[in-house]
Amino acid sequence: MEQAQTQITVTLNGRGMTDITRQVATWLAQTGIHTGVLHLFVQHTSCSLLIQENADPTVQSDLERFLSRLVPDGDAIFQHTAEGADDMPAHVRAALTATSLSIPVGQGKMTLGIWQGIYLYEHRQQPSTRRIIAHITGC
Amino acid sequence: MEQAQTQITVTLNGRGMTDITRQVATWLAQTGIHTGVLHLFVQHTSCSLLIQENADPTVQSDLERFLSRLVPDGDAIFQHTAEGADDMPAHVRAALTATSLSIPVGQGKMTLGIWQGIYLYEHRQQPSTRRIIAHITGC
Amino acid sequence: MEQAQTQITVTLNGRGMTDITRQVATWLAQTGIHTGVLHLFVQHTSCSLLIQENADPTVQSDLERFLSRLVPDGDAIFQHTAEGADDMPAHVRAALTATSLSIPVGQGKMTLGIWQGIYLYEHRQQPSTRRIIAHITGC
Numbered sequence: 001m002e003q004a005q006t007q008i009t010v011t012l013n014g015r016g017m018t019d020i021t022r023q024v025a026t027w028l029a030q031t032g033i034h035t036g037v038l039h040l041f042v043q044h045t046s047c048s049l050l051i052q053e054n055a056d057p058t059v060q061s062d063l064e065r066f067l068s069r070l071v072p073d074g075d076a077i078f079q080h081t082a083e084g085a086d087d088m089p090a091h092v093r094a095a096l097t098a099t100s101l102s103i104p105v106g107q108g109k110m111t112l113g114i115w116q117g118i119y120l121y122e123h124r125q126q127p128s129t130r131r132i133i134a135h136i137t138g139c
Numbered sequence: 140m141e142q143a144q145t146q147i148t149v150t151l152n153g154r155g156m157t158d159i160t161r162q163v164a165t166w167l168a169q170t171g172i173h174t175g176v177l178h179l180f181v182q183h184t185s186c187s188l189l190i191q192e193n194a195d196p197t198v199q200s201d202l203e204r205f206l207s208r209l210v211p212d213g214d215a216i217f218q219h220t221a222e223g224a225d226d227m228p229a230h231v232r233a234a235l236t237a238t239s240l241s242i243p244v245g246q247g248k249m250t251l252g253i254w255q256g257i258y259l260y261e262h263r264q265q266p267s268t269r270r271i272i273a274h275i276t277g278c
Numbered sequence: 279m280e281q282a283q284t285q286i287t288v289t290l291n292g293r294g295m296t297d298i299t300r301q302v303a304t305w306l307a308q309t310g311i312h313t314g315v316l317h318l319f320v321q322h323t324s325c326s327l328l329i330q331e332n333a334d335p336t337v338q339s340d341l342e343r344f345l346s347r348l349v350p351d352g353d354a355i356f357q358h359t360a361e362g363a364d365d366m367p368a369h370v371r372a373a374l375t376a377t378s379l380s381i382p383v384g385q386g387k388m389t390l391g392i393w394q395g396i397y398l399y400e401h402r403q404q405p406s407t408r409r410i411i412a413h414i415t416g417c
Contacts, residue, residue, distance in 0.1 A: 005382055041380065044393070066217075069216065088341075092341060095328055099394075104272040115184055198358050201357055201369075250411045
């Protein structure tokens with residue numbers, strides 16, 4: 001059993017989903033690990049890791065429209081507004097989605113289903129740079 | 140340290156929760172691994188993995204009623220309706236619940252609490268067959 | 279590759295978030311593992327594990343206010359009310375948040391971002407004692 005760890009950096013223009021599948025797969029291939037488990041962990045509380053449908057881009061806009069309605073920016077129940085109307089909604093969205101993902105690896109690849117992509121979902125409106133720790137344990 | 144990996148297949152009649160605890164436990168026992176971590180990963184974007192109360196069946200119907208209200212089938216905000224009124228709601232439900240679970244194993248068994256069962260939660264209305272990758276790392 | 283496992287017990291006064299970061303970090307330091315992955319798993323279906331902003335306490339009260347509105351205690355759609363008006367809402371909140379977390383470890387520490395704390399989020403109103411299994415695999 002071996003392990004490898006790296007930091008993946010993603011630059012984002014603002015709220016929305018960015019497909020990081022290829023970036024993760026490229027690093028995985030470099031590790032040479034054939035069978036194991038890949039862990040992804042995002043080091044922020046205003047964005048999420050998400051596995052979602054990777055074929056039709058309206059899935060992303062529909063999910064965003066749903067979350068914008070469920071957790072409205074500027075909602076009067078929020079007191080934590082230091083960084084703006086999207087500050088607390090970003091934390092709520094992060095709580096409702098995922099900070100860590102664990103994806104089994106087989107035959108040197110992530111065992112993703114055919115329609116599954118890995119996304120970094122940014123919840124703040126402003127551009128930012130986000131860090132993800134990727135870790136693989138296996139053989 | 141050793142590892143083992145398998146694919147678990149579940150056939151479902153449509154929307155709802157199916158208890159897969161026994162199926163997972165049976166495979167775990169076959170691996171002979173005593174202490175470690177078991178990972179489950181569902182290879183689809185219209186169903187989820189969920190750990191929930193396993194005693195009272197009204198928990199399942201209540202959770203379903205809550206999600207049906209929160210993410211209504213046929214909601215007019217959704218454009219991704221290619222596969223029907225439950226297509227995009229299934230993706231939203233999957234985003235709000237879990238695609239991967241990691242369960243520690245001790246004394247040869249999953250360390251589930253007494254009221255915890257592992258469920259595959261199908262979000263589409265139609266029958267389907269779903270695949271879960273199970274992976275255990277341990278000794 | 280080595281592994282270690284322990285049970286962490288947390289006593290709570292009722293609904294709300296309790297920071298368990300230090301408790302987890304103390305155990306991790308005792309294991310002596312430098313690089314690996316730390317898994318946390320809560321053995322209950324009425325509380326959650328959550329990584330959230332650890333600086334401003336209004337994040338916690340805002341998140342609680344949001345969830346109380348989203349999943350109201352005593353909602354008439356719930357039949358599972360055996361333990362009170364907060365019984366089923368606790369299960370729904372648990373389904374919408376996380377039962378397991380996987381956090382990479384590097385240089386002997388969890389690779390948490392600067393604003394990330396690990397919380398046990400109790401969803402029942404009454405005091406209780408909750409158990410978390412912590413497991414580390416690494417070198």
